[in-house]
Amino acid sequence: MSEFALLSEPIRRYINDKRWGAFRPIQSAAIKRILGTEDNYILVSRTASGKTEAAFLPILSKVDFKEPGVQVLYVSPLIALINDQFVRVEDLCRYIDVSITRWHGEANQAAKKKLLKQPEGVLLITPESIESLFTNHPEHARALFSRLKFIVIDEIHTFLGSDRGMHLRSLLSRINDLAADKKPRIVGLSATVGDYEEPKRFTGDPAHTKVLIDPTAKGINARFKYFKQEDEYTPQFIEELYNQVKDSKVLIFPNTRGNAEEIAVKLKRVSERKKGHPYFFSHHSAVDKELREYVEDFAKTNKRNNFCIACTSTLELGIDIGTVETVIQVDATHSIASLIQRVGRSGRREGHESQLLLYATEHWSTLQSFACWELFKEQFVEPVYSQEKPYDLMFHQTLSILKETNGLGRQALLQRLQNNPVFSRFSAAEIDSLLDYMIKSEYIEDLRRELIVGAEGEKLTTSRDFYSMFMSAVMLKVIHAGVTIGELELTPWLEVNDNILLSAKIWKIADIDLKAKKIFVIPANDGKKPVFTSGSGDVHPRIRQKMMELLNADLNRDEADDSAIDSVNEIKLLFKDFRLDHLSAVRPAIVKHKEIDIYTFTGTKINETLFFLIKTLHIAAELEDRKSRLRVFDNSINLNELVANLRHQLLNIKMHVSTLFENGEDGFRLSKWAVYLPVELKVEYVLQNSFDIPGTTAFLEGLQLATPILAETIVK
Template structure:
């Protein structure tokens, strides 16, 4: 354990009883103790937290860091709660303290933290932002001793706007402290680890030492890769495991399979929606299975009770959305079951990593497809997994709305900012530099900012739009759909979509929440609360999501390969094999190994089977507006074309198309899901969303392929 502080080494051996560190932990010591930025890349349960914390605690002791010197950031509060006792134990070895700060932490506890600053602060990016803008926090004093940042599950941030928000907040913290901050990211397997680390470094990329610490392609001892221009990223090999794919057709059939298989074992079931979690949970309980539920619309107490009971129980099932995909400890699992399929291979690897932790056991996952589309999706995903392919994590392009939010947050933080000095707060980080100048001009013109004597400060429009509850709405960059709180007496059960409370029904209004049926007794419309009591029967669950969906180019192309005869390297049940055979027979006219296919149905419906994914198809539909059916809903596998299409029309429309690709058209309603879009000029808000809807590379690739006309 050379390189760790002697006290840390002593407790690893004598308190934890570890004869040695795990390979990842050992390999991380030298770069982290030496102050390098780093990305620690490994599957779930590889000891990434200890790999980061042990060297940083050693550095804290050796360099005599004082005050809050380490901030540990997680994407969800439940993960922070789960980590707190473990990190408290490690810090106590050196007489150091850990504190938790997020939205559920009581005001009294926060006041104590401000009086008695901990050495390590566990928090979320949104809570960091709130500390910077709060009038109750002297952020310069509180963060004066800050030296290092650990970002857990960094891949979960980097793929959406929370990542841009996190980077911008870290740059402001760097400015507050007046020193570079060591940045350490912890991640599950990704396809582009070097790019992810460079992204995490922000303005320090290329100027600070940085290393990727990751298992090699065979899953053996980690390699330590210094970053440089010649380094090429390579996807990591998936771990071996017992993977099976079945076709069950309905939630009821899925519940029957789950209730009859693997009895006496602890099973974690992932679903792709909260509604599906509720329906399966209800069906399992009806079959006498001890069942717990976890999703974001259940109350924190309800989720905590479920997760604790599940961790301590045997012969039970917990049904969850992706909330349990991250590193929350729910005990030693025997099985992971997936209804339908996750959106990405990376997500599947994260879920698969929850099993196989005991010596002599394999990682395992049983896929249960509820319909043919899900079966094909799961087969395509597993085909990619078998090819050792993992998605690159790509930050959303052109985060102009986040730049607007950050300028407003900075003015709250500093009260007044020079109208020529605001850019310096982000240390040259691209989206928040000179390119944001037109956004700042618009904020001034629209009244979000006022300007006086060369200084910028919060304007009346920002007060009106975001000033509620001390600008709390300004600290989070994601938009949550409106929901009603559901209460049984004084106990909060969770939240539900208001549409379930307004639609016309006959008889009692029954809700499904927490896997149980509730009868609505009273609705408080003004306070958005709904009171219920337990009931028999089968209630309804519903939630409306926000954001843009659809599968990627790589995923849909893998599904096409399955239809052309490729089998994923997993065990397929007889039902899955037979259903795939039917799908292949039905798709004989829509797939061809030599290129894309254009078909015309007897009713005149003309479809171009691109198998290119949602974003590429949106790009193609906009580019070929002259021959594409106007106003169509974008699909993953095909684009509708005009009924009068002829081969000559097609040739004329596509001849120069690769050189004139267009960004997709934007539905005005979709702008509502882009938080802070109201603070942008309309044209910039539309351009931002259009850039995020586009897949120019995928569209160009499809246009280079020959198109066959069938039944024309």
């Protein structure tokens, strides 16, 4: 029987009305498997390959929506993605006369109330709204989640290995606990999954979870260029960019919000001077929601006009913005997964190649760009890492469960936590120890027969910040002439008369009202340099290894122009006296007048672990992770002894971290909920998350630091 014949009659009518010529490969596979088995599925295929329909065509055909209750739950990492997918799924649901409802902080309240009166159909929601329902309205959570047949998780890769992902896994387990009949089946959607076991574990039932992969690759025309920059983008570089974007529909991905704003503003000025089109925008999390939605809608509905959007990861995910002809990446992405998502935004129409232009503004960025591209072609995607024992999440979920149940017996609470797959590695003694601490600290109150939320816990559970895993920065609304144009994080550098970049314009700060959390601005025209801050992500060791590998390879001149080749050759000159072999444990050390530069060619977290260990030896040093370089400010150090001492210090790293916490000098970044843990568990959190101890152990094993003099004799 054909896939088409397996679908319900209304869904077949939908397909005929849309005049589909054929199913995409992922759709054919998903229809047969979802309708023919009772397993969970992870659907993996490139961007714009029809994954949403691959999930919903069989699900809507299989589910009997005449049964009471919400039948299908769609979980998204972004409100914007919910709003986007709502339109697509609503069109489908109209054919089977099924209601579809959005549930998030910005959704229609009347539609929510209607759903609570009569739970039915399809519900689109974020993890934070699920948490809010469990915490504040457990009766609503039971009404909405107890009869689910399917849970669709969009962009599931964004949840893997993150605090937010572990939170969602815990919430899925709690939804299962509400099931009136069988547990709902899970269908995850992703364009980028490296480790297929991790998404299977994510469902809570890996034995009954299958991964469907469409390996069809889309043609990509990639080009590499190098254009040296200093503190800000030069007029020559902006002119170069303008010539690339003026006649097409383009997304530009710099790696920070500030760089996105700078590019958008400067391109718009060039276009005004040259009488070009006016459609230059910025798009990132600090731009006001309505302005972001305007940009998305313009890109999606505009057919005739060219446009250019300088953006960050806000446009990496599957929000439909229509036809994009070219993606420009300015400086290397920090991950292959991010590069895959960004490349996939262009060439979405059948028969069109994706166009990718990679500009580097610094030599190490050129080398990393090549490394990421080579690994992309090798189909490498970074494996994700999840905490084995997320004490911070257990702290949070313990309070949430007690709030949901209005109190539980200690044994019943212990059982619920142990039954949750996220906490499966915890012993009963470890959970009991945390509960004792929470009681002692008044996060929990022990009424002998049951545990309830305590006085300190009440302060946390009644806060609007309780529903999420991410730290909420203090944000100030930016207002011009009564109109909100975006928001900026409160930082020490924000001062009156400073210029800021926001929404592709330069503004002067006229006033800051900290009490009202507002910044009042006027257009700036004084030429004063604007300010903006934002950060970057961790780089996987495999990328750095590939960078070292490329130092011994010839680059593809069909993809790179002379500027890019010459840029990488500059780094090759730095190591001309070394015979680097990426498979060996030898790393170059360059002795200078007062310091030694050690090039580790390994990942960010291993570099940070090594840097911490060096500091425990009371050696003055600095880390420049972008170059994978540790600089030791003492050129008399014996390198063999240094490696031996680092191995020894690694064995005692827990003691060193504990000492810093005890002395109040830790300086470690803790998660939102880890700050409430006892000191010994804060130490465990740091060891699991701030460092890569297994990776550093493997890196130090056999490590030899070679100077130019020794390089020839050590490396065979």
